[in-house]
Amino acid sequence: MKDSGYAHAKFNARRDCSLVVINKGPGGDGFSVCRKCGAAVPGKDGEKALRNITPPYGRDDRNSRSRCFHEFENGLYIGDVFSTDMTIFELSLDPKEVSVYDSDNTWLSRARISLAEAMRLAAVDILDIDFNELCVGSRNRLGNSGAFVDVFLFDSLSSGAGYSSELASEHILKQLFNKTKDILTNCNCQDACFSCLKHFNNKLTHSKLDRFAGLDLLEYAICGTFKSSVTAGDVEEAFSQVREVLKFETGITTKLEGNELRVSGKGISRALRCLPDMAPKTRGESGDEFWKYQLTHDVPAVVEQILDK
Structure with a gap:
């Protein structure tokens, strides 16, 4: 390089x-492929989906498509070299x-x-x-x-x-x-x-x-620049939806202090910190640290985590 x-x-x-180039299929489960006729469907278990699929080639005496008694290889990835x-x-x-x-x-x-x-x-x-x-x-x-x-x-x-x-x-x-x-x-x-x-x-x-x-x-x-902290405005914006949801929890109070949201009540006393999305968590306090994107895009999970502590 x-x-x-x-x-x-x-x-x-x-x-x-x-x-x-590899296609791993939905969820990475690969494909079920018939070793005889080549029919393929996404997923590990294609027996039911391929049961009524006939080969696109070959005809019997009545000019009807011949049937294939499929033999499957499951969980295969489809790929190509380009x-x-x-x-x-x-x-x-x-x-x-x-x-x-x-x-x-x-x-x-x-x-x-x-x-x-x-x-x-x-x-x-x-x-x-x-x-x-x-x-x-x-x-x-x-x-x-x-x-x-x-x-x-x-x-x-x-x-x-x-x-x-x-x-x-x-x-x-x-x-x-x-x-x-x-x-x-x-x-x-x-x-x-x-x-x-x-x-x-x-x-x-x-x-x-x-x-x-x-x-x-x-x-x-x-x-070489990286963000290690967020502005006061970003903190307020990030915690706004979480605070709005916590208003409906009886006995829970919230207060912004610097880049932290203090949550108290019902046996909870926590100082939640907002991190820039690209910043690594502090290992000793990772349970009270949330990325800004997490706070604005996954509010239900954040609130559940707060109340579970």
Whole structure:
């Protein structure tokens, strides 16, 4: 990987490399596939669904489709190997600065997917090519060697058309990051909309798109900046819905003090702290810490956790 000159970002162009594309099926349960006729349905148990499915080939004496007494292989993944050109960006993460290993925090997933989609839109605009000429993928790599986010932009044409390779230069790289930042910044929506990140091709990830999470990851990658605290206004906004719900709990009182919400009554005495979405939890106090996104998007679960203590 080549040093990009930015805080936590490296990149490299790769020609005629192989991408393995895998479809794991709904919920990762794979597919049930008949070894005789090739019929396939999502899920581990396809016997009932495939019972009345006949092969699309072969006829009997009455010119009717022949039946298949299916023999299933369950839990199979369907995949393909696709060779093309790509430029890959490796973003290194410091778990002391960024929430990487907090399994209940969705920030990293939202940030990675949103940044990847914004980079694709930016690249298409800079290269002045058709939107469908360039594809994007991303992944988390968490292991003993460190924590990384990989974003890879690749040509949709088999064997590559050379578009993605043009991104692997310092001049284009600066334009790419600047344009990506503009896409993530110049919108008034709450998370994402069709004016910034959403489009038909990424409809399966609409619920995970969050331009603010993507912007946090981008600024961390290029500038090394990260959020360790939230403003007083953000704290008030984040706790507003939780406080509204707790008003209906008899004997429970709430009070904002700095970046904390103090909850008391019914044997409860707690100081709840609001964290930026990208910040790791303090291990010793993790039960009283909540991410801002969690407080605004999962209010019932937060209230239940407060009252259960």
